Amino acid sequence: MRMLSLALLIAALAIALCLVLARSPPYLGLRLNGDEGAEGVRIERAHGPSAGRLRAGERIVALRNGSAAVPLQPDDLAIEPDIAFADYQPFDAFMQRQQALAEALAQSAVPLVLDDGRVVEIIPFHGRPIRDLPFEFWLQVFVAAAGWLLGASIWAFRREQAASLYLMITGLGTMLMAGSAAIYSTRELALPGARFLWLSRVNHGGALLCMAAFIAVLFHYPRRLGRGLWGPALLAIYLLIWLADLLQILPLANRTVQGAFLGGVALAAAVAAWQWRGTRGDPLRRAALQWFLLSWFVGTFGFMVIVVMPGMAGIDTGKLQAYGFGMTWLISLGLALGIARYRLFDLETWWFRAVALVGGGAAVIAVDLAFVSLLGLRQPAALTLALAFAGWIYFPLRQWLATKVFQRFGLLRMRDIPRLLREVIADTPLEAEHLLPESLRRLFAPLQLTPLARTPRKVRIAGNGSMLLVPGIGRWPGWEVRWADNGTRLFTRQDAQLADAVRAVLERVVAYQDAVEQSIERERNRVAADLHDDVGARLLTLLHRADPEQAQAIRETLASLRLVVHGLGAQPQPLVDALAEWRAELHERCEAARVGVIWHEAAPLPEWRLDAPQQLHLARVLREAVSNALRHAAPTRIEVRLAAEAGALRLSIANDGACLPPPQWQAGNGLRSMRSRTQKLGGELTIEAEEGHVVLRLRVPLDAPPSGADKPLRIG
């Protein structure tokens, strides 16, 4: 907090200083403009001290200072002497003229020599009124203050990062550069030479400092590329250049400074490319870098294209400098937003659009310049040709590039949906529960796919683009998809739309499946009811008319009927429930026959489930075994033992009584049916018998998946 207050204080001081310096020269109340080729300067507006004494359109050719006359040239109004005077001599001459003009203006009454020979004396105000300061002044002061504050506040909050320190230095550089320019570029006519010179030097220094620090930032963000000494080294190099400029020993004078600036941009681009390669496989870092570069690109490139490049080609773009500064301020804004992690997940589209836009504009300007300088065409013709050239060649090129880029970013995947759905639904029939996660997996190849405890209301992107939250279908949970494409990219809005579309389709599919199952269930119930009413009733009637032998057979039939009806709609039943029923039945039969029962269950049995066929066959085998025992052996006791072993159920039924050894048994239906059912269960049946004791052992594997009993009943 203290740093921020300090930064605010510095900003306030800087603004105050700018204001003071801008207002300090004597004020004539004139708006002047220089026309090429004409003498002196033209008055555009006269108010304040000049109101009524001078009129718009009149030309001033000189100022009188005592007996000497200081001539006025259009050049004297140069907004940015760096650009207007490339070499040191004209630059120095300009400064000397400014000094002379300033001295003339310092008189209590300033005589102005007009082109028609008249001399008008104006008594200047002591300071320029604030209202007269033009928009460009405020813009540049704003850029100065805002740039500094942004840099300083970033450093205040992220002091541990080297990058933020250099960012603060760029803020400082911006403040120096824009603040000084604000003062001299919006002057009315002249500033004292020494002051002007120093302001110009501060301006150069600020620009160079800014450039150097920016490259240093790129060197450190998102990760440090080399030894930390390169940062200070860069600053030192640019400082040296500045010193050389101070001493006026640079070879190409002001052009060198501009060249150093442009060279810095190129160096920054190279470092950026290096950083880019390093962020492969780290989508969040890459997105942060993209945002950073985007804002920087738009800002500096815009500045370069508007101000510096034409300046180097000899076109005076001084007037536009203020606006150029405004664009550089965009850099700082972009940085702040990027650090606030704003919309990192939409970067691909924004990036491309921004590049295309600025690049397109730059192309037009570049081609225009080329036509002007190389072919010597005059302005309107050159511009028309440039536009035509750019239009016919650039726009188709851009479209082609767009499809290539968007394809690479996977943004055209909407076309893939039909194929994907076909694969997921038709070819590999999945349970409804798995349809959504499997589709998400195929669409996005995520590193992580986890179910959500609370399902979101709609598809949305979270975690700065690293996560996609998808609502579930029906009663199943929603899903959290993380790290798209094996962690190489972030989720975009197109991805969210895609997920939403796919989910909607799957929801329909599941609803349809549910409807089909419901109708199957109804059909089942109808069949069961029919069986009961018709077949069951007939069997019952037969039963009550039959003799005991037949009665038993009919009873077995009824029992089978029960099992079949039960199996029509049955879900797999837990083994323990089935065992409980058999036990109860066994007890009942033995109680009626006055036979003792011993039931021994090795605890605990695994939580197996029996599907309908398994229930049916097991029940029949057991019933048959007990029937045999009760019928043939007249036992006093039946003993049942159950145990689990290696994925199979082991069952033994032993009885005492009058037992014949097995070879003497008649292979009746009972034995045959027991063996065939055991086979259907995939198990083994052994019967051991000796005098007075018969043991039937059954082993049934239960860990195997159900034998397709879950397939719905086919109707029609």
Next chain:
Amino acid sequence: MQRGLVIEDLATTADWLSRALHEAFPGIVVEHAETLSDARIILQRSMLDIALVDLDLPDGSGIDLINLISARHPHCHCIVTTIYGDDRHLFPALRAGAQGYLLKDQPVERLVAALQAIDRGEPPLSPAIARRLLGMFAPNDPAPAERKLTARERETLVLIAKGLRLAEVAEQLGVTRNTAAGFVKAIYRKFNISSRAEAALEATRLGLVKSAF
């Protein structure tokens, strides 16, 4: 048992059930109804001790009759007869107030034994039904005592759900067979009460019955 009613539309089965009643309770007078409406008439004019109700009658489900009997003739043992012993078919009947069930395809001796057991106070209870009853009575039900199961009763249900018979249950719980049978009867009664209470509540809520308070 002096008067009994067999409600059954299959003639041979009705005869057979009557025979079983005569064997179980010598001297009983058995009437026969083939439809619900006939049964209602008989119910109105006679004092019945036991009624064997078939669930599938030509003019409706026997469950309505069970409701009627347990409401108007509480002293009458209401037993359901059916082919199916699984809980899906029996449960609604038990809920309506039946005090037991008989499987129509059992041999006569078993039927007689079952009838006599019911008379003795040992209503039948299969493991599947016991499982469902366990689900109906939640352990922390805030219902009044007359609708909640005691710990012993709950244990009884658990053991029966495992397949144990009454004798074994009594042995495990350390009580006499009679006491165990009493538990089962209590379970039925409480189930009936709780079902009726629910039904009454529902009826009141629907505005069908003017509540007393």
